[in-house]
Amino acid sequence: MENNKRPESMARINNAELAEKFIAEQVAAVKAQVGEKKVLLALSGGVDSSVVAALLIKAIGKNLVCVHVNHGLLRKGEPEQVVEVFRNRMNANLVYVDAVDRFLDKLAGVAEPEQKRKIIGAEFIRVFEEEARKQDGIEFLAQGTIYPDILESGPVKAHHNVGGLPDDLKFELVEPLKFLFKDEVRVVGKALGLPDEMVYRQPFPGPGLGVRCLGAITRERLECVRESDAILREEFAKNGLAGKVWQYFTVVPDFKSVGVKEGKRTFAYPVILRAVNTVDAMTATVENVPFALLQHITDRITKEVPGVNRVLYDLTPKPCGTIEWE
Ligand code: XMP
Numbered sequence: 596m597e598n599n600k601r602p603e604s605m606a607r608i609n610n611a612e613l614a615e616k617f618i619a620e621q622v623a624a625v626k627a628q629v630g631e632k633k634v635l636l637a638l639s640g641g642v643d644s645s646v647v648a649a650l651l652i653k654a655i656g657k658n659l660v661c662v663h664v665n666h667g668l669l670r671k672g673e674p675e676q677v678v679e680v681f682r683n684r685m686n687a688n689l690v691y692v693d694a695v696d697r698f699l700d701k702l703a704g705v706a707e708p709e710q711k712r713k714i715i716g717a718e719f720i721r722v723f724e725e726e727a728r729k730q731d732g733i734e735f736l737a738q739g740t741i742y743p744d745i746l747e748s749g750p751v752k753a754h755h756n757v758g759g760l761p762d763d764l765k766f767e768l769v770e771p772l773k774f775l776f777k778d779e780v781r782v783v784g785k786a787l788g789l790p791d792e793m794v795y796r797q798p799f800p801g802p803g804l805g806v807r808c809l810g811a812i813t814r815e816r817l818e819c820v821r822e823s824d825a826i827l828r829e830e831f832a833k834n835g836l837a838g839k840v841w842q843y844f845t846v847v848p849d850f851k852s853v854g855v856k857e858g859k860r861t862f863a864y865p866v867i868l869r870a871v872n873t874v875d876a877m878t879a880t881v882e883n884v885p886f887a888l889l890q891h892i893t894d895r896i897t898k899e900v901p902g903v904n905r906v907l908y909d910l911t912p913k914p915c916g917t918i919e920w921e
Contacts, residue, residue: 720759
């Protein structure tokens with residue numbers, strides 16, 4: 596069994612100089628581990644997988660094969676950003692898989708939250724497996740495992756343990772971040788030249804917008820979630836809340852309410868806003884968003900997002916509400 600304990604002598608990486616030193620050491624270690632062989636990585640665009648990708652591109656260039664699966668449940672602009680940053684700017688060997696229809700077809704009519712998670716996780720493995728089989732000569736699998744995942748104190752990743760690749764695809768693992776804490780991963784990501792929106796982004800669940808489009812997912816309500824989330828993020832960024840609030844997003848339930856627009860009755864979906872602060876995601880408090888900003892966001896969402904006629908702000912701390920609604 597490999598050593599999975601962070602060496603006591605390892606300094607906390609909290610500045611650019613220490614980040615550069617870590618990067619140089621890991622580049623050498625990865626080169627020594629994989630030589631001229633190919634490495635496969637599932638690149639979601641989240642902080643951890645993005646930092647692994649940037650590090651491995653530095654070490655082995657095109658011998659890193661990044662697979663980005665667009666499952667249709669990503670935030671607005673995310674798949675495009677992955678392609679822009681990694682393929683266009685970093686010249687990565689990136690396979691982009693448009694699996695939107697595949698995921699949404701599998702999820703059609705499924706309302707139970709854990710069932711939705713299972714379908715998303717299992718389908719993800721299946722798509723990734725298919726891509727892995729198309730690649731020749733892969734011997735290694737890179738993963739964005741970080742130290743809290745090893746300590747199993749990370750509630751975020753513990754959620755989506757859906758099993759792994761089949762036995763004949765059990766590659767040797769490359770896990771250059773496995774002794775790092777999240778703040779250190781960000782310092783390293785910054786030193787590797789990743790954009791701030793990627794390095795400092797808020798946590799985003801594996802099943803993505805799928806657990807924010809409540810009940811059985813429809814394309815119409817999924818767009819309501821995606822568009823309202825984009826407006827919330829834009830307004831939080833403009834008003835200095837983006838780096839301050841731990842997690843903020845929108846939720847769309849599967850019922851409609853009556854409203855009125857230009858003298859006519861409407862029957863449309865509500866959007867729920869959620870903005871919380873926490874240290875470890877086990878408990879959370881609600882951000883005190885200025886009322887005028889909530890009103891402005893409400894105004895924008897009801898005007899700009901088709902199919903929405905009402906906006907609510909969730910005032911529930913954790914406990915007794917969880918952070919997500921499903
Ligand atoms: P809850 O809703 O349990 O969320 O208070 C705590 C943190 O975990 C995230 N979360 C998930 N992350 N897969 C993930 O990768 C999931 O299925 C999942 N469910 C919740 C949530 O966004 C919050 O940061």
